[in-house]
Amino acid sequence: MSLLTINKLTESVGAEVSGLDAAGLAADDSVGSVILDALEANGVLVFRGLRLDPEAQVGFCRRLGGVDHSADGHHPVAGIYPITLDPAKNSSAAYLKATFDWHIDGCTPLGNEYPQKATVLSAVQVAEWGGETEFANSYAAYEALTAAEKEHYGSLRVVHSLEASQRRVTPDPSPEQLARWQSRPTHEHPLVWTHRSGRKSLVLGASADYVVGMDLAEGRALLADLLERATAPDRVYSHVWSVGDTVIWDNRGVLHRAAPYDPASRREMLRTTVLGDEPIR
Ligand code: OGA
Numbered sequence: 001m002s003l004l005t006i007n008k009l010t011e012s013v014g015a016e017v018s019g020l021d022a023a024g025l026a027a028d029d030s031v032g033s034v035i036l037d038a039l040e041a042n043g044v045l046v047f048r049g050l051r052l053d054p055e056a057q058v059g060f061c062r063r064l065g066g067v068d069h070s071a072d073g074h075h076p077v078a079g080i081y082p083i084t085l086d087p088a089k090n091s092s093a094a095y096l097k098a099t100f101d102w103h104i105d106g107c108t109p110l111g112n113e114y115p116q117k118a119t120v121l122s123a124v125q126v127a128e129w130g131g132e133t134e135f136a137n138s139y140a141a142y143e144a145l146t147a148a149e150k151e152h153y154g155s156l157r158v159v160h161s162l163e164a165s166q167r168r169v170t171p172d173p174s175p176e177q178l179a180r181w182q183s184r185p186t187h188e189h190p191l192v193w194t195h196r197s198g199r200k201s202l203v204l205g206a207s208a209d210y211v212v213g214m215d216l217a218e219g220r221a222l223l224a225d226l227l228e229r230a231t232a233p234d235r236v237y238s239h240v241w242s243v244g245d246t247v248i249w250d251n252r253g254v255l256h257r258a259a260p261y262d263p264a265s266r267r268e269m270l271r272t273t274v275l276g277d278e279p280i281r
């Protein structure tokens, strides 16, 4: 691979990749393993002005693993899911309000699918104000715990639900909305994820509802405190989008959220997700 450079954007998360254009991404057979290694090391990779077209984006993702087709049908290109608050562009746009809270994708799947390995977003239209995508490293969040906390939290389990993440943005659901949320199974995950690599990360975010066996309020206060520490401003990379940017994140090792933007904004991102092959355990 020619002249690819990777420059860290913050101390704990994010790096900018340069020296690779859309054609290079498509042509170079070694690109998949190089990108996966860089992703593991940096959590988030930024390609400014890549101007990847939707088919090329899906092709790129195929080099990283299986492409998730479970949300197909919202965009003419299979594998592409539009992220927008405009229901004319995505009939399930209402659910995307939950992207304004810190989260890990895929903690409350329909079945027992593993969380996605990686997610790619490309900017088609950017918000007039706000709409940055923010990232925090959940490996670093674990590492920053004290030895006593690591010991104690290593045995805790947390119930995640779609209802928990939706309630944060829609606190007064209609009975129909609530029934729809509750029809999705809840999932119990360890608070500390021991990855196949041996690294450990915290599993936190909007879907985390309560700590098993702990007083409800106490457990929620613990989850909120851990999330606050994990996402303190000096631990966050905030990507300010320009049209044509592509960003990819390690969904297993970072938390992410969208910064607020005008709900009437035409902001539109095209998303492709790479299927996970590792359970949270
Ligand atoms: C997502 C997501 C954030 C954003 O696509 O999973 O959380 O900034 N997007 O749109």
Ligand code: MN
Pocket: 099, 103, 104, 105, 256
């Ligand atoms: Mn997300």
